Amino acid sequence: MTTSSPAPTSLMANxxxxxxxxxxxxxxSGHPGMPMGMAEIGVALWSRHLRHNPKNPHWSDRxxxxxxxxxxxxxLYSLLHLTGYDLPMEELKNFRQLHSxxxxxxxxxxxxxxxxxxxxxxxxxANSVGMALAESLLANEFNKxxxxxxxxxxxxxxxxxxxxxxxxxxxCSLAGVLKLNKLIxxxxxxxxxxxxxxxxxxxxxxxxxxxxxxxxVIPGVIGHDVDAVDAAIQKAKQxxxxxxxxxxxxxxxxxxxxxxxxxxxxxxxxxKEVAAVRxxxxxxxxxxxIPPEVYAAWDAKEKGAKxxxxxxxxxxxxxxxxxxxxxxxxxxxxNKLPADWAEKAQAIIAGANERAETIATxxxxxxxxxxxxxxxxxxxxxxxxxxxxxxxNWKAAKYVRVGENGAAGDYVNYGVREFxxxxxxxxxxxxxxxxxxxxxxxxFSDYSRNALRVAALMKSPSIFVFTHDSIGLGEDGPTHQSxxxxxxxxxxxxxxxxxxxxxxxxxxxxxxAVEHHGPSCLIFSRQNLAFNPRTDAQxxxxxxxxxxxxxxxxxxxxxxxxxxxxxxxxxxxxxxxxPLAREGIAARVVSMPATTxxxxxxxxxxxxxxxxxxxxxxxEAGVTDFWRKYVGLEGGVVGIDVFGESAPxxxxxxxxxxxxxxxxxxAKAALG
Numbered sequence: 001m002t003t004s005s006p007a008p009t010s011l012m013a014n015x016x017x018x019x020x021x022x023x024x025x026x027x028x029s030g031h032p033g034m035p036m037g038m039a040e041i042g043v044a045l046w047s048r049h050l051r052h053n054p055k056n057p058h059w060s061d062r063x064x065x066x067x068x069x070x071x072x073x074x075x076l077y078s079l080l081h082l083t084g085y086d087l088p089m090e091e092l093k094n095f096r097q098l099h100s101x102x103x104x105x106x107x108x109x110x111x112x113x114x115x116x117x118x119x120x121x122x123x124x125x126a127n128s129v130g131m132a133l134a135e136s137l138l139a140n141e142f143n144k145x146x147x148x149x150x151x152x153x154x155x156x157x158x159x160x161x162x163x164x165x166x167x168x169x170x171x172c173s174l175a176g177v178l179k180l181n182k183l184i185x186x187x188x189x190x191x192x193x194x195x196x197x198x199x200x201x202x203x204x205x206x207x208x209x210x211x212x213x214x215x216x217v218i219p220g221v222i223g224h225d226v227d228a229v230d231a232a233i234q235k236a237k238q239x240x241x242x243x244x245x246x247x248x249x250x251x252x253x254x255x256x257x258x259x260x261x262x263x264x265x266x267x268x269x270x271x272k273e274v275a276a277v278r279x280x281x282x283x284x285x286x287x288x289x290i291p292p293e294v295y296a297a298w299d300a301k302e303k304g305a306k307x308x309x310x311x312x313x314x315x316x317x318x319x320x321x322x323x324x325x326x327x328x329x330x331x332x333x334x335n336k337l338p339a340d341w342a343e344k345a346q347a348i349i350a351g352a353n354e355r356a357e358t359i360a361t362x363x364x365x366x367x368x369x370x371x372x373x374x375x376x377x378x379x380x381x382x383x384x385x386x387x388x389x390x391x392x393n394w395k396a397a398k399y400v401r402v403g404e405n406g407a408a409g410d411y412v413n414y415g416v417r418e419f420x421x422x423x424x425x426x427x428x429x430x431x432x433x434x435x436x437x438x439x440x441x442x443x444f445s446d447y448s449r450n451a452l453r454v455a456a457l458m459k460s461p462s463i464f465v466f467t468h469d470s471i472g473l474g475e476d477g478p479t480h481q482s483x484x485x486x487x488x489x490x491x492x493x494x495x496x497x498x499x500x501x502x503x504x505x506x507x508x509x510x511x512x513a514v515e516h517h518g519p520s521c522l523i524f525s526r527q528n529l530a531f532n533p534r535t536d537a538q539x540x541x542x543x544x545x546x547x548x549x550x551x552x553x554x555x556x557x558x559x560x561x562x563x564x565x566x567x568x569x570x571x572x573x574x575x576x577x578x579p580l581a582r583e584g585i586a587a588r589v590v591s592m593p594a595t596t597x598x599x600x601x602x603x604x605x606x607x608x609x610x611x612x613x614x615x616x617x618x619x620e621a622g623v624t625d626f627w628r629k630y631v632g633l634e635g636g637v638v639g640i641d642v643f644g645e646s647a648p649x650x651x652x653x654x655x656x657x658x659x660x661x662x663x664x665x666x667a668k669a670a671l672g
Contacts, residue, residue, distance in 0.1 A: 007297035009226040012047065013039035014281045015082060015294045017254045020074035021277060022287040023095035023102070025268045030096060030104065033251040033264035034072030037223070038157060038188050041247055044229035045155060045186070046079050047297070053304030054084035057112045060333040060432065061311050063152045064115050064131045068124030069159035069188065070105040071266065077102050080113045082290070082298035087112060089288055108430060108458040116430050117458045120450050122165030123423050125185065128156040129171045130427020130436070132183035132242070133407060137380065137400070138433045140408035142329050147318045149311075149329065152182065153237070159188045160198050163206060170420025175242045176214030178400065178407040183242040184233065188223065190251040196262045207246055216241040223247030256280050332378045332433045335461070337515070344375040345511040352507040353539060356531045361524040361567070362467040364506035366391035372510060373397075373410075380428060382412035382438040384421045389526075390439030390467045418444045422451035422464060429460040435514060437463035441473075442482040442523055445489065455519035456494040462519040468526045469499065470621035471656060472568055477646030486566075487626035489521050490595055499523040499620075500593045501570035502531050508542040509593060523567070527649050530571045532591075545597025546609055549589045550577060556586035561667045562610060564590045564630055565619040569638075569658065573619050576663040585667060588614075595630075615670045621658060636666035 016039040024030035051063045067076045074095065080087045087101060094100035101111045105119030115131070118124035132154040139150040162168055175183055187206065191198055207219040216239035218232045229247065236243035252264030256276050269277065278284065285291060319326035331338070338344070348371035352364065373379050373394050382400075383392045393411055400409035414421035421438045428436035445452065445466055455462040471481045490497045496516050498509035506524065513520035532549060541547035549570065552560055561580065565573040573589045580587045590609055592598055598606065610616065610630065617636040618627035624639035631637060640656050647655070 007294045009040065009043050011294050012043045012297050013226070014254070014283050015290050015298070016042055016075060016078045017277070017281065018283050018285070019078040019081070019092060019288070019290075021269050021274050023074050023077070023092050025271070025274050026093060026287070027096040028268050030074060030268065031071040031266045032074065032269055033192070033266070034069055034159065034188065035075035035078065036255065036264070037190050037249040037251045037253050038072065038075055039253070040224045040226045041157070041186055041188070041229050041249070042075055042079055044226045045233060046083060046300070048230050049233050050155065051152060051307055052300065053308040054113070054301050055305060056308060057085065059308050059311070061150060061152050064128070064154040064431065066116055066124045066128040066131070066154065066156040067106055067118055068128070068156050068162045069121065070118030070124060073102070073104065073106050075157075076106055076114065077111070080111065082295065083300040084304075085113045093288055108460070116427065117454055120454065121159075121161040122167040122171075123451060123454060125156055125158050125162050126167050126171035126420050126423030126451075127427035127430070128154050128183060128185070129175045129180065129420075130424035131431040132175065132180040133178060133412070133424065134428045134431035134434055135182050136178070136180060136406040137408060137410070140403075140405055142325055144318070144322065147314065147321070149315055149318050154183050156183070156185045157188060158185055159190070160193055160202055163187070163204070164202055167419050167423060170417035171424060172210065172215065173213050174415065174417060174420060174424070179214070179240060179402045180242045180407065181240050184236045185242070185244050187244055187246045188249055189246055190249045192251045192260070192262050192265060194262060194265055207244070210244045214241060216243040217246065218243060219246045221245055221247045223249035224253060254281050328377065329433075335432060338375060341375065348372065348511065349504060349507045349539065352503040353534070355503065356533070357503055358528055358530050359503065360526055360528050361500055361502065361506045362391045362526060364500070364503040365465065365510065365522065365524050366394065367503070368507045368510040370394045371507075372514065376435060376514065378434050380410050380412065380434045380436045382414050382421065384414045384418045384438065384440040384444070385416045386440055387413070389441070390465060392437070392439035392465055412438070414438060418447035419451055422448035422462075423454070425462045425464070426451060426455050426458065426460050429455070429462045430458060435461060435463065437465055439465035439467060441468045441480060442466035442485050443468070443480050445485055445521070452489070452495065452519065452521070453492060456492045459494050459518040461517060463513045464519065464521045465524070466521060467524045469523045469567060470525070471640065471644040471652045472525055472527045472621065472649045474526070474649040474652065475646055478643040481644035482622070483640055483643060484623045486523060486620070486622050490626065494518045496520040496594060496596050497523065498594045499567040501565070501567055501591050502529050504532070504534065504539060505542055505591065505593045508539075512543055512594070512597070525568050527568065529568050532570065532574070542593065543597070544601050544605065545594035545599070546590055546592035548609055549591040550574060552586040552588045553581060554586070556581055556584060559585045559671055560588070560614050561585055561671060562588045562590055562614050562616040563619060563663065563667070564592055564610075564616055564627070566592055567620070569619040569621060572658060572660065572663060576660045576667070579660055579664050580667055583664065583668065585671065587667070617663065617667050617670055619663060621653070631670075634670065636670040638662055638666050
């Protein structure tokens with residue numbers, strides 16, 4: 001029996017090129033240029049450096065690989081298939097087809113080995129900063145002088161488009177400050193984007209730009225030379241800074257007539273050009289056929305099992321010596337809550353109820369965080385330069401700073417980088433080991449928006465804290481006063497949105513966000529909100545997103561109205577009950593802190609809270625259209641459909657009609 005010698009790196013790279021062009025050609029859709037151009041970079045990293053086990057994509061100490069230029073997804077799918085992940089050739093043949101594991105852009109949770117959803121350019125790079133930060137924080141928390149159980153790199157491929165996006169500046173500037181030296185990025189410098197040669201709109205001195213960030217930069221690497229890329233990676237691993245490896249490549253390398261042009265960027269090559277590529281490369285195999293010697297050269301299953309096995313042995317020794325730390329590490333990496341979580345969560349809620357304070361919900365949020373950090377050491381907080389306003393810190397918070405062993409702490413000063421912060425939070429969340437949250441003003445959720453959407457796509461357990469939620473912000477004026485934001489966030493699939501009315505609802509919102517297997521937006525007030533006394537049953541129902549806070553006075557049988565309110569407007573609804581009674585109208589107040597959660601309850605519960613046949617009025621300091629789903633055209637909405645003004649909050653609420661008189665008037669109009 002003879003064994004074939006390992007395939008040369010040229011064959012390994014050409015296997016990527018062939019799979020990429022064949023899959024795109026079969027789909028008649030996709031981006032063959034980047035995979036063909038970065039093939040040798042993939043060979044250098046994945047065959048010589050990447051620590052991973054294809055048979056266990058969730059091994060906790062694996063290296064993380066992020067394809068920030070996600071349109072070139074066939075590069076990643078080819079690498080996953082060739083190295084032995086559960087991604088058979090049939091899936092590559094079904095590239096971009098319905099329900100395949102090879103969608104047009106990499107999607108977290110769909111394809112084994114995909115670490116994060118990418119496609120919106122630059123976000124993968126920002127995710128990788130969050131991942132590298134997670135590694136550093138975990139290493140400082142769990143590693144011991146005699147044991148390293150957290151010791152892996154985060155690698156990211158990126159292109160010109162990623163660097164043109166502003167988020168690349170936000171994320172990479174932060175990474176340089178934090179000296180995330182386990183982060184190694186490969187810049188695919190091919191000079192081409194969809195519109196053509198980028199020199200006409202992008203000619204930054206990228207190496208100098210990253211040097212200014214505090215990165216280690218390795219310029220001028222020939223991206224088609226596997227040994228040169230390999231040497232650059234070895235050098236990068238020795239740095240005490242994050243590293244950018246600038247790889248000069250030709251987009252669509254191997255295509256005799258289209259390489260180096262935008263024609264190869266985002267369209268199938270065409271049958272004639274595919275045949276020409278095969279001829280030029282000497283790749284004389286049918287579509288989707290890889291010779292055995294190439295598979296053998298790429299196969300990482302045995303090596304991966306060995307690497308993970310060695311880590312498992314080291315972790316067993318760690319567990320014997322540090323049993324509590326080992327148990328906590330395993331729990332956190334499995335994204336499980338502590339065994340006593342339910343009891344501790346109830347205690348946090350009960351404490352808020354006992355204190356019965358009238359305070360701003362941003363302050364109530366800070367109190368909830370104080371309780372949570374005592375239970376959840378995995379909490380990592382932060383703010384986009386608004387800590388004193390968002391109140392996202394806590395008394396014992398350890399601000400993340402760079403020390404002898406890298407970045408350590410549990411509270412990140414993200415700076416004025418709302419988008420970068422949100423995408424980094426996503427990276428922290430999908431890396432595992434932390435529950436990450438970050439705060440800014442609600443109006444600046446606009447800056448963060450695409451990261452919120454990607455979090456929802458991934459169902460990552462990211463927590464986004466937004467304060468100063470309405471015209472109640474006051475004097476800062478309409479640029480800072482949210483009008484449409486809460487409603488628009490509720491429209492994002494898989495996103496839970498909480499706008500609590502007081503301290504107890506705030507505590508419930510936080511516990512629900514911690515438990516939620518997906519992202520949450522927690523929306524808090526600047527101004528003080530009145531405490532609402534409740535029964536135990538009412539407190540239990542808060543978690544259902546909507547519940548009866550004050551029921552009808554049955555002594556007023558003639559006319560009934562349901563007042564639905566959230567946040568600061570719940571107090572207004574409660575104050576309107578008595579004036580309505582004097583008008584012969586019995587009012588039920590339904591507090592609905594989370595419409596997204598209420599809508600998931602069964603029909604019987606929703607009918608009990610909002611029975612059919614009873615007219616309704618919704619009250620919220622935001623756009624009115626959203627509430628028509630609950631009140632219908634015949635009901636009423638007390639809201640605001642214009643931008644705000646600069647004035648004290650009390651004056652603004654009165655000016656824009658958030659008064660008892662307006663609620664009574666609207667209720668009477670709804671009843672006819």
